[in-house]
Amino acid sequence: MPIYDRKMETLSRGALEQLQLERLQITLNRVVRNVAFYRQQFDSRRIDTLSIKSLDDLRRLPFTTKDDVRMGSPYDMFAVPLRDIVRVQCSAGTTGDPVGVGYTANDIRHWSGVIARILAAAGVSDQDFIQISFPYGLMTGGMGFHYGAERIGASVIPASGEEVHRQITIMKYFKATVLVGRPGYALAMARAMAEMNLRPEQLNLRCGIFGSEPWSENQRAQIQEQLRIRAYDSYGLSEIMGPGLAGECEEQNGMHIQEDHFIAEVINPDTLEPAPAGEEGELVFTTITKEAFPMIRYRTGDIARITDEPCACGRTFRRMSRVKDRTDNLIFVNGHKFFPSEVDEIIQKAAGLSPNFKIVLDRKEGAETVEIHLEVTSDFPQLDEIKALERMRESVARALVAALGVEVAVKFVQPASRLTAGGKKVIPIEDRRKQDGQRK
Numbered sequence: 001m002p003i004y005d006r007k008m009e010t011l012s013r014g015a016l017e018q019l020q021l022e023r024l025q026i027t028l029n030r031v032v033r034n035v036a037f038y039r040q041q042f043d044s045r046r047i048d049t050l051s052i053k054s055l056d057d058l059r060r061l062p063f064t065t066k067d068d069v070r071m072g073s074p075y076d077m078f079a080v081p082l083r084d085i086v087r088v089q090c091s092a093g094t095t096g097d098p099v100g101v102g103y104t105a106n107d108i109r110h111w112s113g114v115i116a117r118i119l120a121a122a123g124v125s126d127q128d129f130i131q132i133s134f135p136y137g138l139m140t141g142g143m144g145f146h147y148g149a150e151r152i153g154a155s156v157i158p159a160s161g162e163e164v165h166r167q168i169t170i171m172k173y174f175k176a177t178v179l180v181g182r183p184g185y186a187l188a189m190a191r192a193m194a195e196m197n198l199r200p201e202q203l204n205l206r207c208g209i210f211g212s213e214p215w216s217e218n219q220r221a222q223i224q225e226q227l228r229i230r231a232y233d234s235y236g237l238s239e240i241m242g243p244g245l246a247g248e249c250e251e252q253n254g255m256h257i258q259e260d261h262f263i264a265e266v267i268n269p270d271t272l273e274p275a276p277a278g279e280e281g282e283l284v285f286t287t288i289t290k291e292a293f294p295m296i297r298y299r300t301g302d303i304a305r306i307t308d309e310p311c312a313c314g315r316t317f318r319r320m321s322r323v324k325d326r327t328d329n330l331i332f333v334n335g336h337k338f339f340p341s342e343v344d345e346i347i348q349k350a351a352g353l354s355p356n357f358k359i360v361l362d363r364k365e366g367a368e369t370v371e372i373h374l375e376v377t378s379d380f381p382q383l384d385e386i387k388a389l390e391r392m393r394e395s396v397a398r399a400l401v402a403a404l405g406v407e408v409a410v411k412f413v414q415p416a417s418r419l420t421a422g423g424k425k426v427i428p429i430e431d432r433r434k435q436d437g438q439r440k
């Protein structure tokens with residue numbers, strides 16, 4: 001498949017790092033002059049940004065957190081006069097209040113450019129009809145992909161947040177070939193198509209670019225099978241720019257990070273030191289071309305790994321893995337820690353179980369306990385099935401203990417709906433440990 005911006009996307013590592021350093025120095029110069037927050041951050045640590053002379057020196061700069069960005073008016077973080085701002089948008093606000101961000105005309109141009117690269121990497125061209133099912137408006141998904149799709153010369157169908165059955169009617173009517181949206185929404189569309197007695201062959205859809213929520217290889221397989229398309233992962237966040245930070249190529253094996261616009265690091269969220277090469281940790285991004293809303297070492301809270309192994313597609317940008325989870329979801333039990341997504345992975349693999357479950361944390365005789373409430377799919381089993389159920393319970397418990405490294409009890413409960421109104425899967429966690437503490 002053609003590489004949209006061949007010169008940049010295939011730069012040698014040396015040339016890329018030189019470009020990154022030059023752009024980083026320009027960005028630091030801009031933020032020190034124009035953003036009081038950064039000036040104070042650096043001054044209080046006696047950091048002279050002119051002393052940042054290599055990419056390794058970047059590590060001497062302090063991190064920026066979501067709380068830093070949320071403090072005060074969004075305009076406090078702008079590095080250009082307000083007359084140069086051509087658009088404002090908001091972060092999704094999955095944790096706390098939304099955060100306002102802004103763009104200059106150049107920022108919008110760069111944003112469209114990286115989205116165009118990501119679409120091209122998934123095989124999208126000016127021949128395609130791209131249906132965008134991200135909501136338009138303040139969130140960055142809809143507008144971000146819209147401009148990138150136009151840049152590539154494709155025809156955009158701005159279906160936005162239309163109701164799912166209507167979305168399919170639109171898709172059929174306009175003969176959409178590409179779907180952009182949340183992976184969970186794609187699965188909801190597949191279910192709705194079944195309700196409408198519509199087979200995937202009756203549509204023209206051939207590929208989908210998904211993002212904005214964590215998803216698994218298992219879900220990718222389901223989407224590809226149920227919609228008969230190739231499903232690609234993409235990554236972005238509004239504080240950095242919006243969608244388009246990274247996207248998969250035809251190899252479907254990790255997302256190329258747009259490294260001429262962003263410097264990516266992986267840190268250990270506890271020690272804040274760099275994670276060993278190729279190992280999992282929290283993603284940290286520094287923008288190096290943003291004019292309106294530059295971010296220096298922004299802690300994303302997203303857990304992933306980055307590989308610098310060459311990719312068969314020829315692009316030289318490093319690749320990041322799927323986002324496994326968020327640091328704020330981490331569960332600490334008896335000095336060990338694990339992610340709800342690790343439990344999810346085991347449950348999804350076990351045959352004969354409903355994908356829904358609940359994690360219950362409690363304290364018994366001084367020790368913290370973990371109980372996983374699994375749902376039985378049909379009526380409670382007959383007597384002769386109880387043995388089979390017990391075997392399943394034991395095998396799931398063994399797999400969980402092995403994966404999480406903590407003692408886990410497994411209990412079967414009656415089914416309950418685990419979907420929010422927006423359709424995103426939420427893993428419920430009931431933490432009874434705090435209530436316990438209050439009673440004492």
Ligand SMILES: [Zn+2]
Nearest residue numbers: 249311313315
């Ligand atoms: Zn590739």
